[in-house]
Amino acid sequence: MIRFENVFFGYEKNVPVFQELSLDLDAGLTLLLGPNGSGKTTLLKMAAGVEKPDRGTVRVDGKDLWKNEVVARREIAYLPEHPDLTPYASIREIVRFVCRLRGEPVARGEEALATLDMDRVAGRSVRELSQGQRRRAVLAAAMIGRPKHLLLDEPLEAMDRRMRDDIMIWIESRIKDGAAAVIVSHDLDPFSVLATSAVGLKEGRPEPHPELPAEAAERHKILERLARGL
Amino acid sequence: MMRNTTLRTTAALLRFHARVGSRVAIRALAPVLAAAFGLFYLLRPELYIMLAHRLFAEAEPVARGLFVTAPLLAAAAAARKSVCFGLSGWLRSLPVGGRAHRRAAVFAVTLAETPITFLLFASLFVGTRELRPPYLLEMGGLLLASAAAAAAVVPAKKDFWRVITGAAAVVLAGSGNPVYLGISIPVLLAVDYLGGPFEKIRTGTGRRKWIFPIRFPALIGVRALGLSGWSGYFPAGAVIGMTALFLNNNVLSDYLREAAMRTGGALSAAVFLAFTAGFLVAVRAPWPWSRSWPRSARHRILSDALFLGLPALLLVVPLRWIGWPAVWGAASYLPAGAARAAGAVNAPRESRSKILGTLLLEGGLAAVVYGLWTEAGIAFLFLTPLLVETAARREQTLKVTAWDEMHHDAVGDPGSWSSI
Numbered sequence: 014m015i016r017f018e019n020v021f022f023g024y025e026k027n028v029p030v031f032q033e034l035s036l037d038l039d040a041g042l043t044l045l046l047g048p049n050g051s052g053k054t055t056l057l058k059m060a061a062g063v064e065k066p067d068r069g070t071v072r073v074d075g076k077d078l079w080k081n082e083v084v085a086r087r088e089i090a091y092l093p094e095h096p097d098l099t100p101y102a103s104i105r106e107i108v109r110f111v112c113r114l115r116g117e118p119v120a121r122g123e124e125a126l127a128t129l130d131m132d133r134v135a136g137r138s139v140r141e142l143s144q145g146q147r148r149r150a151v152l153a154a155a156m157i158g159r160p161k162h163l164l165l166d167e168p169l170e171a172m173d174r175r176m177r178d179d180i181m182i183w184i185e186s187r188i189k190d191g192a193a194a195v196i197v198s199h200d201l202d203p204f205s206v207l208a209t210s211a212v213g214l215k216e217g218r219p220e221p222h223p224e225l226p227a228e229a230a231e232r233h234k235i236l237e238r239l240a241r242g243l
Numbered sequence: 244m245m246r247n248t249t250l251r252t253t254a255a256l257l258r259f260h261a262r263v264g265s266r267v268a269i270r271a272l273a274p275v276l277a278a279a280f281g282l283f284y285l286l287r288p289e290l291y292i293m294l295a296h297r298l299f300a301e302a303e304p305v306a307r308g309l310f311v312t313a314p315l316l317a318a319a320a321a322a323r324k325s326v327c328f329g330l331s332g333w334l335r336s337l338p339v340g341g342r343a344h345r346r347a348a349v350f351a352v353t354l355a356e357t358p359i360t361f362l363l364f365a366s367l368f369v370g371t372r373e374l375r376p377p378y379l380l381e382m383g384g385l386l387l388a389s390a391a392a393a394a395a396v397v398p399a400k401k402d403f404w405r406v407i408t409g410a411a412a413v414v415l416a417g418s419g420n421p422v423y424l425g426i427s428i429p430v431l432l433a434v435d436y437l438g439g440p441f442e443k444i445r446t447g448t449g450r451r452k453w454i455f456p457i458r459f460p461a462l463i464g465v466r467a468l469g470l471s472g473w474s475g476y477f478p479a480g481a482v483i484g485m486t487a488l489f490l491n492n493n494v495l496s497d498y499l500r501e502a503a504m505r506t507g508g509a510l511s512a513a514v515f516l517a518f519t520a521g522f523l524v525a526v527r528a529p530w531p532w533s534r535s536w537p538r539s540a541r542h543r544i545l546s547d548a549l550f551l552g553l554p555a556l557l558l559v560v561p562l563r564w565i566g567w568p569a570v571w572g573a574a575s576y577l578p579a580g581a582a583r584a585a586g587a588v589n590a591p592r593e594s595r596s597k598i599l600g601t602l603l604l605e606g607g608l609a610a611v612v613y614g615l616w617t618e619a620g621i622a623f624l625f626l627t628p629l630l631v632e633t634a635a636r637r638e639q640t641l642k643v644t645a646w647d648e649m650h651h652d653a654v655g656d657p658g659s660w661s662s663i
Contacts, residue, residue: 087537
């Protein structure tokens with residue numbers, strides 16, 4: 014479980030994105046919905062340990078993300094909206110580094126690269142890759158091991174059809190293993206069936222829906238409303 | 244009754260560890276002595292006597308402490324595996340606390356180090372026999388240093404503190420200086436207090452986890468700097484040249500001469516660090532995604548400090564030409580200076596434009612202080628963990644994606660560094 018406790022955050026002083034945010038993200042698939050600029054990506058960054066709250070704590074399975082940094086991050090797989098990769102290392106070097114950090118054999122990284130059809134271009138740096146390939150490279154790193162917390166920002170964006178299917182299969186299998194997947198997506202259809210809960214965000218204020226109705230039309234109606242920030 | 248039981252168990256634990264430590268020591272004794280005698284005759288006795296004399300009779304306290312630290316830590320680290328193997332098993336079920344387990348393991352490792360401690364005793368005797376009999380205090384210092392080395396390597400709950408404070412205690416106790424020796428006792432107690440209870444040795448990928456996170460960031464740093472990024476050697480070389488000219492063209496007392504050497508040495512290291520860090524900060528952007536990896540801010544700071552500090556060791560070559568005090572000046576400033584430079588490289592954005600000036604100013608002041616006050620070198624060493632911690636805390640507050648969030652896609656592709 015990822016728990017936000019009284020979190021305050023802003024990129025600039027006096028311009029808060031979140032004030033006194035308290036939220037629990039449990040096992041299952043949680044959709045993070047809201048209009049542009051509502052704080053979805055920022056919330057995901059805080060859950061991934063990319064940005065530190067100005068005040069308050071973020072706990073992953075009870076471990077403070079900023080006091081127990083290594084242990085708390087060990088089970089996190091984060092796919093950012095923009096696949097930022099260093100131009101000073103090849104994709105293979107980056108994936109191998111993530112394997113080492115997660116305590117996984119290097120072969121797992123190679124498998125992940127092969128699954129995403131990246132093995133042939135793994136020797137290249139980010140400069141030589143298309144936007145879709147960059148996202149696949151980051152996704153390959155996220156797939157290493159058996160992460161218990163998937164934090165995915167628009168995971169299907171810039172992916173071809175076959176890749177979309179593979180990603181959906183991976184997410185589904187991780188959820189079956191008891192993982193928590195938090196997904197930011199403007200594309201609701203692929204995830205609405207799998208989603209077990211949803212959180213709507215509007216100007217930094219969360220509207221959690223811990224349980225979604227089983228009936229498809231009703232569920233879709235709620236998700237649409239949250240996505241539009243209504 | 245309860246107290247008696249605990250005392251009996253503790254005594255039994257100590258007896259057990261005394262046997263383990265002695266056994267490891269006996270096993271190591273023959274190969275260590277054989278290697279020592281082999282080297283003694285291979286290198287000829289005169290060379291050994293000269294080296295022992297240099298180390299125990301002529302070297303400055305810190306230098307001597309550092310030289311003593313290396314073999315003791317190596318011996319302790321080698322003995323640790325044998326001593327601590329199995330300590331996480333049924334032994335933990337005994338009615339003894341985690342700290343008592345750790346102290347007993349430290350005792351066993353100290354015993355296991357005996358062959359090396361014995362060789363150091365012999366070298367102390369050989370190195371000082373023409374001047375004076377070896378002081379009991381110096382021998383006591385070596386014993387304390389071997390215990391501190393054991394405390395530094397036995398796994399504890401807080402590994403960072405036991406390594407840093409433990410290594411500092413070894414250097415101080417092995418220095419042969421009565422004041423430093425006195426300071427080493429509370430430092431050794433601090434190792435015990437800060438380290439906490441015994442912790443299981445991490446197996447499997449533990450070693451790789453520690454080494455690789457240094458190698459990969461270093462690889463990125465080297466590629467980011469390119470050839471021109473190492474131009475910091477030129478101003479550092481200029482400082483060394485000016486120090487040499489100053490020393491050659493002025494008649495100075497021994498005290499002032501040494502002070503000038505120390506200042507020159509520390510300043511050259513500070514200048515190199517400032518220029519290299521300034522260049523690095525310009526070419527290597529923060530990497531937001533990497534912060535989601537299981538790697539702490541302290542790791543990031545330490546790997547940057549090593550990346551900046553290790554190349555500065557090359558300055559030792561021209562500094563040796565000036566004199567040993569210049570080498571010690573640079574060497575004792577480097578850990579703190581590299582930690583500070585790493586902190587500046589990873590500091591929040593507003594202070595980045597000032598990085599070169601700030602580091603030059605701080606380094607210059609530190610070099611002057613070190614020139615005037617020899618003990619400042621020790622102070623700088625002690626300051627290093629504090630600087631690492633402060634830098635790590637500041638690095639955590641860095642808003643790495645703020646620029647992207649506030650500019651979004653208006654400036655092309657903010658998600659990649661390919662525009663660099």
